[in-house]
Amino acid sequence: MNSKEKVGEVNKIADEQDELNKALGEFRLSVHAWSEAAYSRTRTAVVLSPRRVWRQAIGWALGCVLVAGGASAGVWEHYQRQQEMRITAAHAAVQQRQAVQKQEQQTRQEKEDLPAKDDLLAKVDKDVSREVPAAMEPLGQLMAEDEAQ
Amino acid sequence: MAMAEEIGAEEFSAVVAQHRQQIFRFLLASTRDVDLAETLTQDCFLKAHRNWASFRGESSAMTWLMRIAINLQKDHWRNRRMQFWRHARANAVDLGEAGEWLPSGERSAEQQLLAQERVRQVGKAVEGLSERQRTVFLLRYVEEAELSEIARATGLSEGTVKAHLSRAVAKVRAELGGRR
Numbered sequence: 001m002n003s004k005e006k007v008g009e010v011n012k013i014a015d016e017q018d019e020l021n022k023a024l025g026e027f028r029l030s031v032h033a034w035s036e037a038a039y040s041r042t043r044t045a046v047v048l049s050p051r052r053v054w055r056q057a058i059g060w061a062l063g064c065v066l067v068a069g070g071a072s073a074g075v076w077e078h079y080q081r082q083q084e085m086r087i088t089a090a091h092a093a094v095q096q097r098q099a100v101q102k103q104e105q106q107t108r109q110e111k112e113d114l115p116a117k118d119d120l121l122a123k124v125d126k127d128v129s130r131e132v133p134a135a136m137e138p139l140g141q142l143m144a145e146d147e148a149q
Numbered sequence: 150m151a152m153a154e155e156i157g158a159e160e161f162s163a164v165v166a167q168h169r170q171q172i173f174r175f176l177l178a179s180t181r182d183v184d185l186a187e188t189l190t191q192d193c194f195l196k197a198h199r200n201w202a203s204f205r206g207e208s209s210a211m212t213w214l215m216r217i218a219i220n221l222q223k224d225h226w227r228n229r230r231m232q233f234w235r236h237a238r239a240n241a242v243d244l245g246e247a248g249e250w251l252p253s254g255e256r257s258a259e260q261q262l263l264a265q266e267r268v269r270q271v272g273k274a275v276e277g278l279s280e281r282q283r284t285v286f287l288l289r290y291v292e293e294a295e296l297s298e299i300a301r302a303t304g305l306s307e308g309t310v311k312a313h314l315s316r317a318v319a320k321v322r323a324e325l326g327g328r329r
Contacts, residue, residue: 016322016326019267019325020318020321020322020325022264022267023267023268023270023271023321023325024271024290024321026248026251026264026267026268026271027247027267027268027271027272027275027290027291028290028291028293029251029252030247030248030249030250030251030268031174031177031178031247031250031291032174032291033247033250033251033252034177034246034247034249034250035170035173035174035177035178036170037250038173038177038183038186039170039173039174041183
């Protein structure tokens with residue numbers, strides 16, 4: 001690298017440094033101006049009148065009541081359904097228990113009645129067997145007449 | 150409350166009047182959001198008022214306030230990164246847009262356009278810097294703070310500040326070099 005090239009390189013670096021310094025200075029000025037404008041801008045503050053505050057409060061209160069009412073109605077409905085289902089289930093259980101008891105009672109009654117019925121049938125058979133010969137007598141006489149002829 | 154009594158209202162008002170604009174400017178350049186910068190500036194002075202007793206005068210009030218502002222800004226991004234970063238980004242403007250505020254001075258229209266373009270390039274480079282590099286860069290080149298002041302405000306050593314600054318300037322230089 002000869003001296004001319006060296007000088008050119010140095011000048012180039014110096015130019016770059018100048019441009020950097022210039023850019024940084026301009027950046028600083030821009031940020032300062034931007035900040036000053038933002039800092040001194042007019043600000044609007046919303047002041048709520050007492051009437052508006054009351055209206056807002058009432059609105060919020062009504063909203064809260066509606067939400068609470070809706071939620072409690074849902075809970076109440078759910079509770080009622082649960083109660084109905086519980087009562088229906090209890091009724092069904094009582095009816096089932098009664099049906100089983102009735103069935104058992106019938107079976108027991110039938111078992112108790114069975115010996116008496118057998119005795120009655122035996123008595124009837126005995127009475128009938130005793131009466132049959134007398135009842136069959138005319139038929140026997142007829143048969144004897146036929147044999148004689 | 151007891152701490153707050155250690156500085157009089159008038160004295161604190163004077164501190165606010167003296168430093169508020171500079172704190173706001175730093176926060177505005179850092180966040181690029183006017184509303185957020187205003188909120189953080191208010192928080193900064195509120196915190197300063199509450200903790201005035203802990204200010205021992207080892208550094209200037211400005212450096213102490215700047216340290217509070219840097220911490221508030223860090224906390225803000227840490228807290229909001231997950232939940233509201235989209236909202237925050239939507240409010241932030243491009244730092245290069247600051248070029249529109251560049252005073253024309255004695256420049257011709259063409260020179261003004263070129264200057265605005267340079268500001269846009271610097272703004273773009275600054276947006277690409279890491280949080281720490283950006284803080285150091287803005288304190289040095291916008292607030293024109295000394296390295297020792299930057300070190301005290303950021304809690305870094307002067308060597309670390311120099312290293313961050315050097316990297317930041319290299320990136321700005323590269324951005325400006327790429328333009329040509």
